[in-house]
Amino acid sequence: MTTSLDRARALVAAARDAYPADAVARAQLAECAARLEQPLRIALAGSLKAGKSTLLNAFVGQDIAPTDATECTRVVTWYRSGHTPTVTARYDGDASAAVTVQRRAGRLTFDLGELTADRVDRLDVEWPASALTHTTIIDTPGTSSLSKDVSARTLEMLTPENAVSGADAVVYLLRSLSASDVQFLGRIGAHVGGESGPLGVVGVVSRADEVGAGRADAMMSAKDMAARFASELELTGLCQAVVPVAGLLALGARTLRQSEFAAFEALAAVPPDDLQLAMLSADRFAREDAALPVDAAMRRQLADRFGLFGIRLAVMLIRLGVTDSPTLAAELVARSGLDELRQVIDVQFGQRADQLKTHSALVALERVLETRPGPGTAAVLADVRRLLADVHGFQELRMLGRLRGTETGLGADDLTELQRLLGGFGIGAAQRLGVDPDIAPDAGRALALDAVRKWRERAAHPLVDQFTARACRVAARSAEGVLAELDGALQP
Structure with missing residues (x-):
């Protein structure tokens, strides 16, 4: 079966044929092709001292990211899987230099030597960690830093003016829900709305143990705060979930x-x-x-x-x-709270990794074709835009986000069923149907067929508002996908 990833690869190849002698375009297309084959890129963002580096270390299970406020924490840092620990500074446009990894007073740090943070474009860290095998994690400087240049680096990487975002998804750390947090999430939303930014954003109430002043019931207080933040952010439709995590613990x-x-x-x-x-x-x-x-x-x-x-x-x-x-x-x-966060990331990002990577690569490809038109590019551009519009996984992700901030004419149970069918709790057939994974294929097929009929009828109801009708159509299409998957399982 041809997947959206396969179709994206074919479109990149077709675009290369359209630029036989354009070195700049071919280099940009090589980046598009590489992005399709690389691990999913997840950025950690948030205000200064939100605990991003500590959470990264906890997620990986190793002390690989400096947590002290040194020069290196003012630089966007990419963490990838590698055979041996190496750190490389990319600076002054196209120059690079090896960075020494040190431990001072028991704490890990990267020694930039004579380099200063304002000269360094980014740090590339390769580390032998299983958590990085399928995920590249991007640690960003605080978005509310007193230095506008430092904050700008994060914004430029995540929400560039005329380029695709460097990340496929974002984990945004919150200590409170400040105006700067809302403003930054709004910028991500505008980028997503323009079909050029990360399709997924998960919020984290970081340093959750401090919410209750370190008391034994601190996580309960943090859960209440996360629920309040989630309720407020539902108005924007930006965050798929908000989870409290005590990163240090x-x-x-x-x-x-x-x-x-x-x-x-x-x-x-x-x-x-x-x-x-x-x-x-x-x-x-x-x-x-x-x-x-x-x-x-x-x-x-x-x-x-x-x-x-x-x-x-x-x-x-x-x-x-x-x-x-x-x-x-x-x-x-x-x-x-780390296990819960890992589960949310798996459902929202990990299970949809190919869709998220495909979206990022297609948006980058679209920009190349738009900015460097030539013979044969118009047809490829039309195919790219068609795929961006047609891929059902993209529609599911956007609808899941919008359902959190838009009223529907559905009851609570129907809304939960619709979100489950869209993959909000996992993208497997059993997860979408809300049944045991061991259910017989023919029984699952009957449930999927019922779901197709139900949501088609809801979408066609004359009293349903436009947004609810659209949500029901997307759910019906998701049910059709489940039905096709189960039909395949029944084939001899």
Whole structure:
């Protein structure tokens, strides 16, 4: 079966034939072709000190991104899979230089040497990490930096004036929902609306443990905040979801050491009232004269790597019966919100990676054909625009976003069913139908056929408003896709 990715490859090849002697166009087309074959590009964006680098490290499960405010954190940095850790600075347009990776006081940093951040266009990091095999992560400087030049780098990469976005999807970190956050998300929305930006945006309430001042119930407060942000952002239709994540806890848990587990066990043996008194603040907890069965250096390490929230949570879990470090690490990761974020990213981005990459490459191809017209380009351009308009996956993604900000004439259950059918909870046939994956193909086919009929009838109802009718038509087309998939499974 010919996929949208295959059709995009064919269009890039046809465009190359139309530019036999145009070196500039052929170089741009080579980038289009490469983008189709590369891993999905996900950018981490957000305000200054939102916790982007910490979240990146937690997501990868290794300490690969500097978190201190040094020169390198003012530069857009691309993290890709590689056999050995290497960092390369791209600067002054077409120059490059190797960057030294160092650890200072236990923290990773990239030493730019004589280079300054204002000269560096970007850093390319290659690192042997399984999380980077199918995903390239782009860490961006804070969008609310005091330096307009620093903020501009993020904007230029994500929402360039006359070019395709450097990212296929965006994870946007929020500590509050400020005017600058709304403005930036609006810029992404305008880019998407112009068919040239990332099709997917997921919001993250970052440093979620700080929402409740590090209390044991901090994540509950963060979940309430995420729900409020999601409700407000529904008016824009920009975010597919908003998830609270305690990035520091997630990173500490994914890199938990046996010596730290032993320290947590010792703290769990301290009478609860005494430990609570010692943990009134991080400074008090790390004091040399604190009467605790863990030395001050280890206590400072725990506070630095897990925060007070993480320490309280680890102690509570051990008191509840956790007896080994792997189990504790898994429990802490789950309670940090990282697992939920990974699931959301998989549903919204990972399962649609080919569609998102195809969209980005087609938009870039369209710009080449528009800006450098020549003999034979008009027909290719028409095919590109037709594919951008016709690919159903693009329509699903846009509709899922718009459903969050537009009233429909559907009841709550029907709206949930429609979102599920559009792939809002996963793009597999069983996920779209809301049934067990082991359902017999003929039973699934009957359900899909019912869905086709139902949503076609809803779309044709004379009292349905225009937007709801369009949403129902898209859902009917999705049901037809499920039906075709199941018909294929029934073929001998």
